Amino acid sequence: xxxxxxxxxxxxxxxxxxxxxxxxxxxxxxxxxxxxxxxxxxxxxxxxxxxxxxxxxxxxxxxxxxxxxxxxxxxxxxxxxxxxxxxxxxxxxxxxxxxxxxxxxxxxxxxxxxxxxxxxxxxxxxxxxxxxxxxxxxxxxxxxxxxxxxxxxxxxxxxxxxxxxxxxxxxxxxxxxxxxxxxxxxxxxxxxxxxxxxxxxxxxxxxxxxxxxxxxxxxxxxxxxxxxxxxxxxxxxxxxxxxxxxxxxxxxxxxxxxxxxxxxxxxxxxxxxxxxxxxxxxxxxxxxxxxxxxxxxxxxxxxxxxxxxxxxxxxxxxxxxxxxxxxxxxxxxxxxxxxxxxxxxxxxxxxxxxxxxxxxxxxxxxxxxxxxxxxxxxxxxxxxxxxxxxxxxxxxxxxxxxxxxxxxxxxxxxxxxx
Numbered sequence: 565x566x567x568x569x570x571x572x573x574x575x576x577x578x579x580x581x582x583x584x585x586x587x588x589x590x591x592x593x594x595x596x597x598x599x600x601x602x603x604x605x606x607x608x609x610x611x612x613x614x615x616x617x618x619x620x621x622x623x624x625x626x627x628x629x630x631x632x633x634x635x636x637x638x639x640x641x642x643x644x645x646x647x648x649x650x651x652x653x654x655x656x657x658x659x660x661x662x663x664x665x666x667x668x669x670x671x672x673x674x675x676x677x678x679x680x681x682x683x684x685x686x687x688x689x690x691x692x693x694x695x696x697x698x699x700x701x702x703x704x705x706x707x708x709x710x711x712x713x714x715x716x717x718x719x720x721x722x723x724x725x726x727x728x729x730x731x732x733x734x735x736x737x738x739x740x741x742x743x744x745x746x747x748x749x750x751x752x753x754x755x756x757x758x759x760x761x762x763x764x765x766x767x768x769x770x771x772x773x774x775x776x777x778x779x780x781x782x783x784x785x786x787x788x789x790x791x792x793x794x795x796x797x798x799x800x801x802x803x804x805x806x807x808x809x810x811x812x813x814x815x816x817x818x819x820x821x822x823x824x825x826x827x828x829x830x831x832x833x834x835x836x837x838x839x840x841x842x843x844x845x846x847x848x849x850x851x852x853x854x855x856x857x858x859x860x861x862x863x864x865x866x867x868x869x870x871x872x873x874x875x876x877x878x879x880x881x882x883x884x885x886x887x888x889x890x891x892x893x894x895x896x897x898x899x900x901x902x903x904x905x906x907x908x909x910x911x912x913x914x915x916x917x918x919x920x921x922x923x924x925x926x927x928x929x930x931x932x933x934x935x936x937x938x939x940x941x942x943x944x945x946x947x948x949x950x951x952x953x954x955x956x957x958x959x960x961x962x963x964x965x966x967x968x969x970x971x972x973x974x975x976x977x978x979x980x981x982x
Contacts, residue, residue, distance in 0.1 A: 600718035600727060607776060608715050608731045611675075611769050612708040613738025618678060618701045618762055619647050620742040624827050624843045625755045626949075632755075633691040644824055644945035646695050647702035652938035654703035655931045660791045662710045662927030668777040671707055671714075675770035678704040682763035686756045708735055709934050713926040716919045718778075725860030725916045732915060733854060736908045740846035743823070747843020795928050802921055802929075807978050808914040809933050811872065813940035814971035818879060819907045820944025821964040822886065828949070829889055829957045848897050849904035859909040863916035869979055871913050876972040879906035883965035889957060911937075 622629060622643050629635065629643055661670055678701055685697035712731050719727035749758045786794065798805055826845065830837045862871045879902070885892075886899035918929050944967075951959045 600715060604718075604776060605715060605727050605730050607769075607772065608711050609734025609737075611671075611773055612711050612731055612734040613741070614762070614765050614769050615675065615678065615705050615711075615738070616708045616735050617738040617742035617745070618682065618759075618766075619651055619705050620739050620823075621746040621758050621762065622647070622698070623824055624743045624747045625750055625758065626824075626827055627831050628750060628755045629694075633694065635691065642946065643695075643698065644820075644949075645942050647698045647705075648820075648938055648942035648945060650699040650702035651705055652935055652942065654706035655709065655935045655938055656792065656795065658703065659706050659709045659713070659931035659934070660795055660928045661788075662713050662930075663925055664786065664788070664791055666780045667710060667714050668774070668779055671710055671777065672770045672774040674704045674707040674710075675766055675773070678707075679763045679767045679770070682759045682766065686759040686763070706931075706934070709930045710927060712915065713919070713930040716915075716926050717923070722864075724919070725862075725864035725912075727860075728916050728919065729858065729860035729912045732860075732912050733908070736904070736911070737850050737854070739823075740849040740904065743846035744840075744843035747838070747840045751838055751840045791928070794925070795932050798922070798925065798928060798932050802918075804921060805918055805929060805932055807974075808918050809936040810974060811910060811971060812914055812933055813936040814967055814974065815876075815879065815907050815910050815940070816937045817940035817944040817947075818964045818967045818971070819903070820941040821948040821960060821967065822903060822944075824945040825948035825952050825957075825960050826889075828952050835890065845896070845900060848900045851901055851904075859912040860916045863913045868913045868917050869975075872910055873972075873975050873979065875906040875909040875913075876968070876975050878902050879910075879968045880965060880972055882906060883961050883968065886964070887958065887961040 626643060635643070658674065681697045681700035681704065685694060685701065688694040688697055712728065712735075715727050715731045716724055745761075746755070746758045749755075749761060799809075827842055829835065830842045830845075859871055859875075862868065882899045882902035884899070885895040886903070888895040889899075914933065915930070918933050919926050922929055947963065948960050951963055955962075
């Protein structure tokens with residue numbers, strides 16, 4: 565009897581310890597209720613779109629910036645690369661803070677700094693000041709990824725894919741609409757007006773977030789250095805992160821190859837389109853991006869690999885109509901829809917699959933993945949504008965198709981049963 569009583573006591577103490585550990589783990593991993601309203605998710609999406617647009621406003625303005633600051637055409641891609649390079653740095657240094665700090669203050673704080681940098685760009689007298697402003701804007705734009713990770717934390721598990729898809733669609737739509745807005749504003753009031761208007765919009769949305777974001781408590785007992793080190797540990801420990809990061813690098817290299825260099829053939833003879841018309845092609849891409857918002861649900865249903873494969877085939881195929889840009893703008897429109905549909909579907913699938921593996925490290929997982937995204941975007945920007953000078957639009961299309969084909973081969977290789 566005494567032995568049985570001791571066993572019962574030991575069992576009870578073990579169960580109590582397990583319950584305590586579980587409660588502590590739950591408090592760390594889910595400091596907020598697992599629910600996010602559609603209105604708050606929409607606010608997240610709008611904030612993401614406005615923030616990330618700052619990185620891409622310069623794409624249709626390259627020729628205007630080139631003329632004003634006397635930058636060589638073969639080097640104009642550096643305008644994009646500066647922003648993307650500091651965006652990558654921000655992913656490493658700032659996004660992981662979402663696992664450590666109160667995001668109710670972190671997110672609006674980064675947006676306020678962006679507002680200051682945008683005003684600096686708008687008033688820049690020399691190229692050095694311009695590049696300094698672009699660097700700060702690029703670094704602070706990573707707030708979009710903090711918002712994505714936060715949305716994933718607030719979402720219920722059964723609804724996480726849809727929420728990630730909605731918030732991420734805000735990012736892609738922001739990237740695409742940035743070109744249209746930049747083109748229209750440039751034709752109306754010059755390229756500097758683009759950054760002034762953006763500063764006002766970002767200030768308004770940051771005040772709204774400060775009002776509606778829920779409070780958080782400290783989520784990780786780590787120093788800042790340990791937090792950064794843990795990002796690299798995640799690469800070693802999570803195979804899905806390594807593979808999906810490579811997909812992110814390749815698809816956004818292809819995405820940037822196209823969108824960075826598109827302004828060059830469209831703005832020169834025989835087409836010679838205005839900034840407004842060139843920017844309007846971003847509206848076409850929105851249709852493709854919206855069509856891919858269900859990719860998160862497919863990933864939650866266990867169809868992430870199949871979705872990725874189909875989207876990669878579409879990405880490769882998209883370069884065929886794109887190659888006929890100078891002969892047919894209708895072909896260009898078809899290619900844009902296919903390209904943006906494919907990229908958005910893969911991107912949402914990547915994030916849905918990655919963010920399910922370590923609930924307590926979602927900001928760090930997002931940072932680890934998006935570092936590859938940013939590297940790919942920077943490579944695509946500088947490579948496409950440099951190649952255009954030597955091989956024209958055909959060379960750019962071959963580059964984009966080649967990168968897309970490599971991504972498809974990676975999927976075939978990694979999709980084999982182990």
